[in-house]
Amino acid sequence: MKKYDFIIAGGGMSGLSLAYYLTQSPLRNRSILILDRDQKNRNDRTWSFWEDGAGPFESIMFRKWNTVSFHGTTHAGLLDMGSYQYKMLRGIDFYTFMDAELAKFSNIERKQATINRIADSPQGGFVIADDEPYIANYVFDSTFALNLGQPQNHNLLQHFKGWVVEAENPCFNPEQPEIMDFRVDQHGDCRFVYVMPFDANTALIEFTLFNDKLLTDAEYDADIRQYISRFINTGTYQIRETEFGVIPMSDVKTKENPSQHIVRIGTSGGYTKASTGYTFQRTQQYLRDIVHNLTKTGKPTRQQSWFSGRFKLYDSVLLNVLENKRHPADDVFTRFYARNKPVNAFRFLDEKTRFSDELRFFSTYPWWPFTVAFFDVMRRKMLG
Ligand SMILES: Cc1cc2nc3c(=O)[nH]c(=O)nc-3n(C[C@H](O)[C@H](O)[C@H](O)COP(=O)(O)OP(=O)(O)OC[C@H]3O[C@@H](n4cnc5c(N)ncnc54)[C@H](O)[C@@H]3O)c2cc1C
Structure with missing residues (x-):
């Protein structure tokens, strides 16, 4: 059986980012296998995050803003981001970019397969996918499901449904995304809407909750519809795309290095910030640290004070x-x-x-x- 240097289990946001950073490092010629059950050819999510200066994915950023808008209880107005920019990256643009970048390296193999098991052994990290065994010096796992819901932890969910709306009227300000609009009924929860304008007529409008109970699809839709009718002069509008997501907001103890040859990355590695759900930028930072340490010391651990x-x-x-x-x-x-x-x-x-x-x-x-x-x-x- 071929022994890879690295197996990346799960080629989503963190897995593909890790492969990319490896190609940008002195480890670019190492043998890498990326396994994912999906083809990653759909716009299955949009990442928003803030960044100080240009980042590694600047060329594929969908939108960038210098100021953002906020609507709270006693304050509403623009927030000056200073040296930060608020950025928006579409999943499909990220996956397409990664397909092209990783295809330049013949030492990187990608296979579409469902992973059934990941285990450590004295010889290396083992992965069984579609009943085929694979082995590597290190397995980077972004498929591990966190053990949420334990009573000693806090276990909220950040759940949201979004519509990409194309409006009859030019009702959106393309220069001003709304990052949190609390002018919606709170029902004792934390509920807000964010609006990411693509142009004057098009925007992603996302209704978001932090609590422990998902709504029905019809309830999310009713809340988005109500928000639009109360606050945005769209005229008639079409829903061009929808997005739904659930992000764990939990302080469950995660293990980034569960054993000698296995490293958990992305949400599986505990990279999601528990109080905000933001994961994208932290993942980029943590993976760069891992690749740096792997290059310097041969070990993929992050130093944390x-x-x-x-x-x-x-x-x-x-x-x-x-x-x-x-x-x-x-x-x-x-x-x-x-x-x-x-x-x-x-x-x-x-x-x-x-x-x-x-x-x-x-x-x-x-x-x-x-x-x-x-x-x-x-x-x-x-x-x-
Ligand atoms: C709709 C949505 C919107 C989000 N928006 C933001 C945002 O705006 N900002 C932000 O910072 N974070 C956001 N997040 C949170 C986070 O950034 C994303 O979830 C991010 O994709 C997490 O990266 P990951 O690599 O951990 O997981 P993923 O990107 O989900 O990658 C895991 C991969 O593993 C594969 N996989 C899983 N199990 C198996 C298996 N058994 N066999 C084979 N393959 C498997 C999956 O197909 C997937 O490709 C969002 C999440 C969602 C769901």
């Missing part, structure tokens, strides 16, 4: 506030964006702030619900 673990604690506290409904979510997010400089808010979400900056952030939150949440998180940690 213990002090950076404080951001996980902050995430748990916010999840605790939301899950236990200790304070209205729309007010929490309004305070976050209205009382802090937006650029600092984005830096905080990127986990790139100093502790002194973070204390300043916390002083803008309602102190009692967050203090109760903090002690509840500590209690759970001691019990767990």
Whole structure:
């Protein structure tokens, strides 16, 4: 049996990004097998994220914005992103780009197969896909399903349905995406809409909830329809595309390096930020770190300082506030964006702030619900 240097189990966002970073590194000639059950030839998702400067996928970015709009409870207006840009990347553009880039390397094989098992052995990482065994020095796994729903963790879901709407009237401002619009009934949850304009007549309108119960398809549709009729002067409109997604917002303990030859990446590796669901940019950063270490030391582990673990604690506290409904979510997010400089808010979400900056952030939150949440998180940690 051929032994690969690397098997990438799951060729989605993280798997393809990892393969791409390997091709951009001194490891570009290593043998790589990418396994995925799908062809990845549909626009199955759109990634939005913010970035400081140009990134590796700049040439395929669908839209970029310097300012974004926010509608909260006591504040509405534009947020100046400073040196950041808010960016939008369509899944299909990413997959097509990766097809072309990876095809340049004859040492990269791609197979469409369903993975049944991934296991470690003294000889390397094993993968069984469509009953065929494969082995490699390292298996990078983005197919592992997280063990969500355990009572000692916080387990919210970020779920959303979006419509790409083509309107009769030029009702969208192409320069201004709406990142959070809380002018929708909260029903005691955290519910908001975001609007990503493609041009004056076309936009992705996405209704988003943070809670633990999915809605029916008809309920998401009714909420999007109501939002459009209340706030956007579309005239008649056509729905050109739809998108639905569920992202775990959980502080479940994840294992990026479960055993010697297996590394979990992407959502499986715990790369999703628990309090926001944002995954794309963190995945890019973490994978670049992995490739860097693999090149330097031969080992695909990421170095993490213990002090950076404080951001996980902050995430748990916010999840605790939301899950236990200790304070209205729309007010929490309004305070976050209205009382802090937006650029600092984005830096905080990127986990790139100093502790002194973070204390300043916390002083803008309602102190009692967050203090109760903090002690509840500590209690759970001691019990767990
Ligand atoms: C609709 C949607 C919109 C999102 N929008 C954003 C956003 O705007 N910003 C953001 O930061 N994050 C967003 N996310 C979250 C996150 O960025 C994406 O889920 C991202 O694709 C996660 O990357 P991944 O590699 O972990 O998983 P995936 O991209 O899902 O890749 C996993 C791959 O494994 C394959 N696979 C799984 N099981 C098997 C198996 N048994 N055998 C073979 N193949 C298998 C799948 O086919 C898939 O291709 C979104 C998620 C969804 C679902």
